[in-house]
Amino acid sequence: MFKRILIANRGEIAVRIIRAASEMDIETVAVFSDADRLALHTRLADYAYHIGLSPSQESYLVIDRILDAAQKSGAEAIHPGYGFLAENADFARAVADAGLTFIGPPPQAIEDMGLKTRAREIMIAAGVPVTPGTESAIDPGPEAAKIAEQVGYPVLIKAASGGGGKGMRVVETPDDLIKAMESASREAASAFNNPQIYIEKYLEGPRHIEVQLLADQYGHTIHLNERECSIQRRHQKVVEEAPSPVITPDLRAQIGAAAIKAARACGYYNAGTVEFLLDRNKNFYFIEMNTRLQVEHPVTEMTTGIDLVKEQFKIAAGEKLTIQQEDVTIHGHAIECRVYAEDPLNNFYPSTGMVKYLHPPAGPGIRNDSGIYEGGEISIYYDPLISKLVAWGRDRSEAIVRMRRALQEYHITGVRSNIPFCLLVVEHPKFIEGDFDTHFISDHFRIEDMAPGPVDKEKIAAIAAVLAYHAKPAASVSASQPQNDGVSPWLSSGRRLGLRTR
Amino acid sequence: MFKRILIANRGEIAVRIIRAASEMDIETVAVFSDADRLALHTRLADYAYHIGLSPSQESYLVIDRILDAAQKSGAEAIHPGYGFLAENADFARAVADAGLTFIGPPPQAIEDMGLKTRAREIMIAAGVPVTPGTESAIDPGPEAAKIAEQVGYPVLIKAASGGGGKGMRVVETPDDLIKAMESASREAASAFNNPQIYIEKYLEGPRHIEVQLLADQYGHTIHLNERECSIQRRHQKVVEEAPSPVITPDLRAQIGAAAIKAARACGYYNAGTVEFLLDRNKNFYFIEMNTRLQVEHPVTEMTTGIDLVKEQFKIAAGEKLTIQQEDVTIHGHAIECRVYAEDPLNNFYPSTGMVKYLHPPAGPGIRNDSGIYEGGEISIYYDPLISKLVAWGRDRSEAIVRMRRALQEYHITGVRSNIPFCLLVVEHPKFIEGDFDTHFISDHFRIEDMAPGPVDKEKIAAIAAVLAYHAKPAASVSASQPQNDGVSPWLSSGRRLGLRTR
């Protein structure tokens, strides 16, 4: 096993990896940008190396600086986390060329699965079902319009190197096609350094089901059941769970077998995820393979008991998988909410600033993987993920009430968060019934229809305001800067804010 | 089910109960003393009633004030937590007389099991094995000396109304008997309002094994496996785990059946625990029954998936147990450390003061049930428990490394804690092997032999001290009060502190 590894990442996932390594007596090397000098991952690692300025293009995305830190620190292997360089085949190759081990899949698999068009070809050849659409990249223009017409509207524009909803657009009518393709292409260029996009049939009311895989370097591949990730906003997952409320044991075996077939088709090893869409008739279609650890991996960990990051280390170190397919069971139910620093009342725009008060939830069944701390800054430079909040229960309904309780317990001031929005989701009758698809949020939570918070708390708010004023009549209640939200400067009278579903 | 319940307790267990209630849509009423106006339980409950001065004799132990708060708040039932009035049969009766439900066992069972001598009689009659000793209370004096001689030294003096190691003394030789009995009797009087004590044979090298029970009001009693609680200091549990490393499935079935027999013998319902000593030949002896929820209940929850507090509510509300004995399995392994505000370098004396910095551990497999917060006071008035830190793993060795990792992550300043001591325990080879008994701490951790912390960190400490001095040469490094530890005032030169086992 490795003695020392470098983590080419930051925030909660870097902390997650440090924890697994520490439990295996592996020393960790953090890398940090200017903005992250005091970040949790910098402080919790055994070693820490500065790799540049705050923008990730000048630090976390600079391969040479990361390899340089690895050499200096004597790390033997590099874990890329998710995001940044995690799905960059050039990085994986550069790590190997430097004589180090990449804790992830083989570079060729990253490359093949990274180009969505190439991935589709491989899956078709292997007999894994895919959605109809183009097989290669296409420019905005008359030809694209023709193909979209053939496939049938609505269509989905996706970045060839995409992931996480970036560079993705749903197009309902031919009129919007070119503008959407241009915008998607720009976003793709900015996010992935590759403006190429392609067109896929947009399924109506599908569920997003993905299968977690583990494969060692000796051809042993197992699946760790599915995750249900249909609760998405702008193609970004918000709430994930395991198992899916609609997958039967039979279907689980089928979709698990398809995922294993997909992994074998690209010579995969290490941890990976095959994403499928499930239509209303329970047909499933391959959409892509994520060749890395995923944000939502804890729901699988909490229902199987398997620590995925530890398995990644073991596989990368050349160990054989000791878990057999029949060892993988389902223990209870787990739900994850991605808690973001974003303002649900201001179009979910990222909310940056200093975390002034932080009370994370805890207690039975709760796991909160966080990368922030009181007094720390949530900056413009990186994804505004505050934490992955996970609730486990003996069954789905217990997991839901625990998540609700944890969200109610969770207090953050200084930045706005999507916690009130997550609460609305897990309290929604359709969510509780398990009756939803990927349109759940857009169907039930049209932002422009959201009403202010409950009226019955107004009296309490009024009393608190008067008492605070009374206690410090001529001075400032707190030294804090007023939060100017730009679009709506502070009104000159009181108002009720908050969220309520239609 | 109840709509609203009152919690006649404080600190982490009150928070634990609030969480379970909140998940069941039950409103909670907190009671608080002067010292607890801003305590977590006061803030997290839906209602909060002041019940008196800081000393528990003038607040948490005053039955009338608690009943008064229950009536005012409209609570239908009272959960006593552990400690305070939890095992006070008069309180349980007074609750019923006030027309409320006591969330716990029937008063008669509390009374019978509370008097250890009566408990022994009942168990002998029911055929549950007990340790040799006196059957009734005895005064310090010649008669006691005679009985101790008959039973054979060493003997154990225990409070008739005892629990938690209070009023308990091991006596090795006849010379120490009377003084020990007097001291135990005084402690018992202070702690339990009952100076009565009795004598039991002191088993050599026993393990403390206890069985968690659930029983409904209709005679359905099940056990939820055992807990191993042999790691004790001064008869106080420090580290607990489930399952025990030495209990085989056969022995588990036997001891579980004995525990169920014990519960039936006293007409028990609700959650309870039967404590046994296990000798080196794997014979087990009843020592007492705890007629309440226990501090170490989370290790059972984490390995069975059953929320014990929720089951307590259901049983108290008259529901039938829906869990059958065969539904109770063992999923992985869990270990709990009781993190106390006490100074291991100063004879484990309680360390009171304001919590200035608090970084609790989190991440995979970790549950930290805490009742404290940054800026809060740990006061002289109550038990100095900071939190129950629990680690779950797929197997015992994973649970151990997770606990180690969590303890290393856990930082508290302002008060001293036993975290370094807990670390020494879970890193001890004998603990890791599972080879220990109730003498583990006294055998391996004689305080007077403890050496200072590691020398290799001295250079780092020296550099940090110089840099802090350099940054603020003429001013105070921090505005904090120096911690005067009384016995050893600050020396006029530097010194190395810390713990190391022999």
Add this chain to the structure above:
Amino acid sequence: MKYQAVIDDQKFEVQIIDEHTLTVNGEESSINFRQGQKPEHFSLILDGQSHQVWIEECQPCRDGKPSIVRIHLHGFDYEVQVDTERSLKLREFVGTSSSSEVAGQINAPMPGLVVKVLVENGQEVKKGDGVIIVEAMKMENEIKSPIDGIVSEIHVQNRQAVEKGETLIIIG
């Protein structure tokens, strides 16, 4: 001491009787209000109900002007305008201070990069039309016109970095 608190169209007349008692619109309540662990954190026990409250002052109180306080309570935010008897009287006399808000002023909702200005000076726009695309954390956000009007000022150009709250475009 008498106060008036306003949230939207709800008015509360709050009179503080003593440390433990106040009336709201004439109705008496028992209170126990204490600052918590942080300057903006408070615990309020109101007629037995326990509430955690976080309070930020949005608009500091000055003589004769109301104070606006942002209250975070059970996951929701409320902005409460607090007046004393004196500030109410002064306002009646001088009139409410005019809002600094300009209806058609579009400010950056977050720090980011201007990807594309979608309108030109003098162009007519309708409420809801996209006027500018700002990228933050790799996501493009199209900002829409809050009103019908004509573009009167454009303060930024493509690829320009902007601070949160910076004025981008004014619709006249």
Add this chain to the structure above:
Amino acid sequence: MKYQAVIDDQKFEVQIIDEHTLTVNGEESSINFRQGQKPEHFSLILDGQSHQVWIEECQPCRDGKPSIVRIHLHGFDYEVQVDTERSLKLREFVGTSSSSEVAGQINAPMPGLVVKVLVENGQEVKKGDGVIIVEAMKMENEIKSPIDGIVSEIHVQNRQAVEKGETLIIIG
């Protein structure tokens, strides 16, 4: 700037070269030292190794006197005496300030209640003999004599409440 840091019998000569460099007993190290989220919390990266450090000043520095700083590091505590060149010279001149510690003075290790004074004035005690029982949080704690000697002063009596650090008994 030159400093001397002492822990037990270990002496470290620390010279701060610049913001990023210092020498310890002549050996160069790279440093990156930053205050964290709380006044006493620091992050120190020393030759690539990351350490979290909590620092409390036990004995504030005054001209000519050393400062004693308590360092909490990886779960252990160290008390470090820091001298500047100047304070070292001054101390050589005036001699070390005498300790305020009295070997046989027994102070209350925690707030509590005196359950029983086990000795009388003038009584001879040996090191390790129990001299007083103090109860705190319902647990009795027997306090032992730190030295061989004779009980010279008893400041408390049975059932008396005592504060932490309060002098209970003096063994002469």
